[in-house]
Amino acid sequence: MKKGLIFIISAILLIGTLAGCSGGESVQAEKTKDGKVIVDFWSFWGSETRRPIIEKIIEDFNNSQDEVFVKHTYLPWGDIWTKNLASVAAGNPADVIINDINSVAQRAENAQSEDLSKYIDESFKDQFYPHLWETVMYGDKPYAVPFNTDTRLLFYNKDAFKEAGLDPEKPPATWAELEEYAAKLDIKDGDRYERVGFYPLWGSIGAASWMTSADGGKGFIQDGELYINTPKKQEALRWLLGWKERLGEKTVQSFEAEFGSEQSNPFIAGKVAMWVDIGTFYTQIRDYGEDMNFGVAPIPAYEKGSGNWSDGGGFVAEIPKGAKHPEEAMKFIKYLTGQEAQKYWAMKNYDNVANKEAAEAVVNDLKGDDKYVYEASVKNLDQTQLFPVPVKYPDYQSRINPHIDSVLLGKTKPEKGLAEAEKDVEKLKRK
Amino acid sequence: MKSYDTTIARRGAGLAGKKEKTSRRRMSRQTRENIFGYLFISPWIIGFLGLTFGPLLFSLFASFTDYNITSRMNFIGLDNFKRMFTIDDLFKTSLWNTLYYVLFSVPLTTAGAIFLSVLLNQKVRGMKFFRTLYYLPAILSGVAVYFLWMQLLSPSTGLVNTFLAWIGIEGPAWLFDPEWTKPALILMKMWSVGGGMLLYLASLQGVSASLYEAADLDGAGVMKKFFYITLPMISPIIFFDVLTSTIGAFQIFQEAYVMTENGSGGPGNSLLFYNLHMWNNAFEVFDMGYASAMAWLLFIVVMVLTIINMKLGKKWVHYEGGG
Missing domain, CATH: 1.10.3720.10 (MetI-like)
Structure with a gap:
């Protein structure tokens, strides 16, 4: 009986495995009927606005090609990364994937993506913003090509400025001015705030950005060294606490609760007079702002001359390790990150792109407020930094953030919190 | 049902002296029933072995390594x-x-x-x-x-x-x-x-x-x-x-x-x-x-x-x- 059982199970397993293998091979056709190599391209751009744009780019590319045919596969945000990981491990990945710009080195280190150096020459990188190109390098070799990016700017309500007796053409340039202006822009009714001038942790910016800005643009980890518990970063935390004290926990919370739903943005609704957000935020003002009179400026510097630091993110196109058609894939990536496709993407999405010439061409083609904000965002890229995941400390944020949370909740002193954060991160160092 | 009947009939016929064969026949009937049994539950068995038990054993092994899914799997003990x-x-x-x-x-x-x-x-x-x-x-x-x-x-x-x-x-x-x-x-x-x-x-x-x-x-x-x-x-x-x-x-x-x-x-x-x-x-x-x-x-x-x-x-x- 036992023998029979073993025989059956092994037979079934064998059949299953064989079926599985042959199935895997036949599912993916390598070529189209007219003999073009099929390049499988994965992206998470499935929304009504983005999907047609990327598919138009793909169509243009396909029409220009005799040998390559790009097939777009949409995968939801989040799923796309785990699926990519599994398919790389299984040796059957996509040919091109859109992935996060800040973790390129981390993926290269773990052999999840292909080294692209053999497909591109020295001058290729000159097309892109240097701070973006830096993030795709791992051990002197490029492992991805930057696609798009973003940058944070200060949006301010010009009407509110006039109302408060401030010059609408002179946005705050330093932290001190920011505080001074904010106080003037506050409108209070008894204890209740009708309008808040500014609060540094609202919008698309967090404590880490202010801490970096105070520290002369130095992040928590730079060139493998830790700069977490520095005097300037402690000062930045005290400064953030000062804002909270001024407005009161209640005001901060009630404002946050109101705009937590994202139904109406408090800046557009006129409840907050200054607001840090990415350049694309402008499209919300344009679409819902009813001709709001606003201005944009770089994020105020810690002090005069210390730099209007901003931070950004973005996405890259890369070839997963073990992709079947890397050469053809690279052809598509070159098109995707080339001037024509980048310009189309930037115009249609109002997005910052990685290709310098494309970005400048967009500035020339736009008009009015469209041009004003886009130009400001392009200019801001010079002062924008990216903070790629450090290979030696991939999970450093999970150790720092709780301590910052605790400081901002008033449960720990800044110097103590940061000292502990630095100690926790030190422990994580990988060989 | 039919084959079952014939088995019994044959067993009856063979009773005289051929003990060995009888027992083998009985075994084979049992085996056959087992085969059918396992065939019926085979979708579950395949699923369990391939999709649950296999990965389970794999993860037990992986827990003693520095496995990173794509490039590394060195034994590092405890x-x-x-x-x-x-x-x-x-x-x-x-x-x-x-x-x-x-x-x-x-x-x-x-x-x-x-x-x-x-x-x-x-x-x-x-x-x-x-x-x-x-x-x-x-x-x-x-x-x-x-x-x-x-x-x-x-x-x-x-x-x-x-x-x-x-x-x-x-x-x-x-x-x-x-x-x-x-x-x-x-x-x-x-x-x-x-x-x-x-x-x-x-x-x-x-x-x-x-x-x-x-x-x-x-x-x-x-x-x-x-x-x-x-x-x-x-x-x-x-x-x-x-x-x-x-x-x-x-x-x-x-x-x-x-x-x-x-x-x-x-x-x-x-x-x-x-x-x-x-x-x-x-x-x-x-x-x-x-x-x-x-x-x-x-x-x-x-x-x-x-x-x-x-x-x-x-x-x-x-x-x-x-x-």
Whole structure:
């Protein structure tokens, strides 16, 4: 009986495995009927606005090609990364994937993506913003090509400025001015705030950005060294606490609760007079702002001359390790990150792109407020930094953030919190 | 059926002297039945071996390596387990958060479900409506519910705090205050006890009315009847519910992943549950070996607790018919 059982199970397993293998091979056709190599391209751009744009780019590319045919596969945000990981491990990945710009080195280190150096020459990188190109390098070799990016700017309500007796053409340039202006822009009714001038942790910016800005643009980890518990970063935390004290926990919370739903943005609704957000935020003002009179400026510097630091993110196109058609894939990536496709993407999405010439061409083609904000965002890229995941400390944020949370909740002193954060991160160092 | 008959017939014919062959025939019949049996359950066997048991063994092996899914798999002995207790501070945080959640949510949801089912077992007009009403939250599930609760628990505009304000209590900041995040999640879980309630309701209706009649004759009150008849009679279901919901509570993940910013388990890591920490290790920093080790440690913890539960269960679970 036992023998029979073993025989059956092994037979079934064998059949299953064989079926599985042959199935895997036949599912993916390598070529189209007219003999073009099929390049499988994965992206998470499935929304009504983005999907047609990327598919138009793909169509243009396909029409220009005799040998390559790009097939777009949409995968939801989040799923796309785990699926990519599994398919790389299984040796059957996509040919091109859109992935996060800040973790390129981390993926290269773990052999999840292909080294692209053999497909591109020295001058290729000159097309892109240097701070973006830096993030795709791992051990002197490029492992991805930057696609798009973003940058944070200060949006301010010009009407509110006039109302408060401030010059609408002179946005705050330093932290001190920011505080001074904010106080003037506050409108209070008894204890209740009708309008808040500014609060540094609202919008698309967090404590880490202010801490970096105070520290002369130095992040928590730079060139493998830790700069977490520095005097300037402690000062930045005290400064953030000062804002909270001024407005009161209640005001901060009630404002946050109101705009937590994202139904109406408090800046557009006129409840907050200054607001840090990415350049694309402008499209919300344009679409819902009813001709709001606003201005944009770089994020105020810690002090005069210390730099209007901003931070950004973005996405890259890369070839997963073990992709079947890397050469053809690279052809598509070159098109995707080339001037024509980048310009189309930037115009249609109002997005910052990685290709310098494309970005400048967009500035020339736009008009009015469209041009004003886009130009400001392009200019801001010079002062924008990216903070790629450090290979030696991939999970450093999970150790720092709780301590910052605790400081901002008033449960720990800044110097103590940061000292502990630095100690926790030190422990994580990988060989 | 036909082949079965012929086998018997042949066996009868061959009885004279050919003992060996007979026994082989019988074996082959048995084997054939086995073959059919296993064929019938083969979809499950394949699924179990290929998709559950195989990966399970693999993860056990991976837990002793520095496996990163794509390029590395070196044997490192017990280093992963050492790392949990020496280097990784968040391991303790996540285990504590999870234990806290299990310790409070399991008894509270069990008691809540029993209480609700007893109420809904009364003979009152419109009971069907109430039963539906209280069961409804159980069929709503997933992300939509979490978003709903994020709004309900909003510190200044949420319904929960608005209600508390009516009765003169200033509500906490719930999901924004590290000390209130876990109670907030437990509150949310209390809302959807409908699934357990349904089980209890079914078993309550199976309790024989004659027991209550006998108790009435002996002059037992409502409370006595509840504690001496109802509870013992539904104790097998309570046992089942406690066991499964304990195991389920240890695996809490989605709630924290959805309801905290970027799935970080914030504020102050107060919602960093064991599985969330494990997930972050596996898929954010690609430490699959370490994550596998964490999974096996959780398995051992849950296993030990289940065995303790089973042993304790013998003392208070009443099976009718002496089972």
